[in-house]
Amino acid sequence: MHNKEHLLIIGAGLCGSLLAFRLAQHGYKITLVEKRPDLRKAEISAGRSINLAFSDRAYKAFKMAGLQEKVAKLFIPMHGRMLHDLEGKTFLSEYSGREDEYINSISRTELNALLLDEVEKFDNVNLIFNHTCQHLDLDESTADFFDEKNQKKINLTADYIFGTDGGGSAVRQSMQSQKDFLFSHSQEFLTHGYKELHFPPTEEGEYAIAKNALHIWPRGENMLIGLPNPDQSFTVTLFLAYEGGQYNFNNLTTPEIVEEYFKKEFADAYAILPNLKAEFFENPTSPLGTVKCAPWYYNKTMLMGDAAHAIVPFYGQGMNASFEDVVEFDYWLTRHDFDLKKTFIDFSKTRKPDADAIADLALDNFYEMKSHTAQALFLKKRQIELALEKEFPKAYASKYSLVTFKDNIPYKEAMEKGRAQDKAILSLLKHDKLKDNQSLEEQLKLIHKTTKQLLEGDFLLEN
C-alpha cells in the first residue's frame, strides 16, 4: 500500500538526500527537488568550502541506510581540540579518554555528492535541480517552483511533502503565513558572524599544522578554528563579533587592520595564511542563527533537518542532528506500519525536545570554545574527566562524550546529565573536594553522587 504513495521532498542537501534514499529503500515514489545546480557538476563558490564534523549520530544513520563503508572513506579523524595560545604554543585537549571516540572532518560537498549518487540509483526517485520553491498550498499539498534554467513556473502535487530546505526554509515560511495555524517560531541571531579562510598545503605538499585535530585559537570574545581537508589544506573559520571590543567585523575594513589583527591575535595562523587579505575581503561575512519552531508539520507537510531546527555550529552537531532525524523518523514510520500521518505526529512530538536541547548545547559551546577551553578550572575538569574515561570507560562519559559519541542517548538526556555532571565537577573543584590524594575511584563516586543530587534537586539532603 504505502509504496504507491508519492512523496515530494524539497531540498536535496544532506538531510533531504538521506531521507530520499531511505524512503526510496522503503519503496515510496519520490520527487526530490533542489534549488541549486547539481553540486557534482558546479563550481563551489569561494568561502563555501565548508567541512563538517561527522560523528556517531550521523554514522548511525549511514549504518541504517547501509552506506557506512562508503562514507567512512571520506573521513579525516580528529582526536581532540588543538589549542593555540597567543605565543603559538599548542596543547591537545582530547575529545575522550576512550580511544575509539573521535570525530571526523568531512567535506560537505563530497558527502552530499555521495548521497546524490546513491539516490540516483533508485528507479523510484526523480531528482530535479535548479528549481526554487516559491510557495506551498499546505491544504492541497501542492508546491509552486520556479525552473531557473527555463525561466518558467511549474507546480508539483504529492501525497505528502517534506521540507528539507535548510535554515531559510521556504516550506517553513509557508507554514508561517498559513492562516489559523498556531505556528510558534523563532529566529535568534548571535552577536557574532563568521568568515571562511584557508591554510593551503605547505610547499612540500603537507598539512601546515597537525592533521588529526580540530584546531582552535580561543581568544575570549572571538576565535579562529581550522578543520583538515583531504587535499592537505585546512578550512579555517573566524568567529568574530559584529561590534564591540578592539577588533570586530564592522571595523576590520582595511587590509592593514586585518593584518594587524591576525598578527597580534593569531600569529602562528597568520604565518600560514598567505591569502588572508584577499580572502578576508572576497569571502562573505555570514550571520549565525538558531531557528526553532513547532509543530513541525501541518496537514500532510513535514519539516525536517535545519528547516525545522537550524543551530549554531559550535557543537559540530547540526548535520549529525539532521541525519539522526531520519533515523528517528524511520523508527516511527516502521512502528506505525508506514502510516505517514501518524509518523508525523509522533516524530514531531518526540524529536522536538532533543532538537531544542542540541540547539541550546550548541550555544553553550560557543562560550566554552572561545574562552573556557583556555581556563585553568576548565582544563583541570577536562583532565579529571579524561582520566575517568580512560580508567572507567564504561562508568564515566563527559557531557561532550554523551552528546557526541553516545548515539543511543537522546540529546535532551545527554544535556541534562552532562550539565549536572559539569556543575558537579566544577563545584567540587571550587570547594576543593577533589584532591590529588584521592583515588580515581573515590573521585568518580563523589562526582556520581553530586551529579545525582543535582539531577534530583536534592541539594539540601546533607545540610
Add this chain to the structure above:
Amino acid sequence: MHNKEHLLIIGAGLCGSLLAFRLAQHGYKITLVEKRPDLRKAEISAGRSINLAFSDRAYKAFKMAGLQEKVAKLFIPMHGRMLHDLEGKTFLSEYSGREDEYINSISRTELNALLLDEVEKFDNVNLIFNHTCQHLDLDESTADFFDEKNQKKINLTADYIFGTDGGGSAVRQSMQSQKDFLFSHSQEFLTHGYKELHFPPTEEGEYAIAKNALHIWPRGENMLIGLPNPDQSFTVTLFLAYEGGQYNFNNLTTPEIVEEYFKKEFADAYAILPNLKAEFFENPTSPLGTVKCAPWYYNKTMLMGDAAHAIVPFYGQGMNASFEDVVEFDYWLTRHDFDLKKTFIDFSKTRKPDADAIADLALDNFYEMKSHTAQALFLKKRQIELALEKEFPKAYASKYSLVTFKDNIPYKEAMEKGRAQDKAILSLLKHDKLKDNQSLEEQLKLIHKTTKQLLEGDFLLEN
C-alpha cells in the same frame, strides 16, 4: 532643541497613549495614529470587555505623568486570589501579608479613554484614528497608512517613529522584512486559548460573588478566572486547551456539551452564567502568545510595549510592563539630555532583560495558577510567606510581591531572587526543615540562608 523634533507614534493603545502624553509634556511635536475608531465613541465588540490588573509598576508611570489621582478613581482593589474548588467552597489566598499591597481591576476601555482625554489637551499632539499602518520605510523614517474612512493612502514622515501597535505590530513586521538587519524574533503560542464570558449583577444589583478579589477556578490543565467591573458585573475568562483532556476548545462544539462541562467543572460559576451558551458561541476563542525580539530599534524607529514584548496574561503584568517601559524610556531620555538616538540604544539594551524576565514569569504563573494554587505544598508555602510578610514586612517579600509591588526592583532581579526563594522554601518543606516549633525568625533566617546559597550556586558548602 529637542522640542522641535517631530515624533510619529503608531498605536494609541495604553502604551502609545501614555508615551505620547509623556513626550508631549517634554515639548515634542507628536502625531499619534490609531488603526481603530476612537474607543470613546465606538461600541466595544462582544467578548472584548477586557479588564486588567493595575499594580505598582503601572502606578509608578502614572505618578511620573501626574495622572495618579485620575487613574485611582477607576480602581477596584483585589486583595487576593479567591480559589473556588469543585464543590464551590472558596478560600482567599492573599497577595501579600502587607495590607497596602494589592492589585486593582480596571477597565481597559476606561483607562485608555482617560489617557486619550489627557493627550488631547496638548496643542502639540495631533491624534488620528481609523488609519492602519501598512508599511514603513525604516531608512527614510516614513510610514504608509490606509485611511479607513476615506479609503485612501497617506504617508507620514517624522524625525523618529515609535511602534506601540501591540502584539501583532506592523512596525515590528517591517523590521522583520528589513534586509541586512539581523533582527532576532520569536512568537510562541500556548497550547491553550481563551474565551471571555460574563457574570451579570444579581437581581438586587449586587456583585454575584465577592467583589474585592481575583476569582480563580483552578482545574489542573484548565481554569476559569473572574475580575470585577464597576457595574457590578464580572468579566470571566476561560483558559482551556485546544486539544487533549476530556474537554477542550476543539470538542466543546454543542451547547449541551458546554453546559455539561461547566456544570461538572465550575458548578458555582455555572449558576451565575445565565448567558453561557450564547456567549460561548458568539465570543471568539483567542490564542495566547509570547513575542520577543531584539534589537527593539532600527535606525530612527523604536518598538515599545506589546509590539516589543507581548506576554501571556497570567502575571497580570502585560500592561504594567508596557507602562514601565515609558518610565524607563523617560529615565534614559532625560539622562541623555533628550538625545533620542542615544536613548534608543540604552533603553533597548537595559530594558530587554527585564522584558524577557516578565515574559518567562508570566508563563510560569500559567502553570501555578491552573494547578499549583490548589496544591497542599504550594498552600503551605504561601502560608509561611504571608506570615513572614506580616511579621517582617521589611525583611521578606515573596516572588509575587517582588514582581507586583516592588516597583523599584527590576523584573529580572525580582525573578532571580523570587525563584531562588521559592525553590528554597519548597526544598526546606520537602526535607522537613521548616517546623512548627521553630520561631518565624528562625524560619526567615533559614530561608534567607538557603536562598542566598542557591543564588550563589554554593550548594556544596555544607556537604
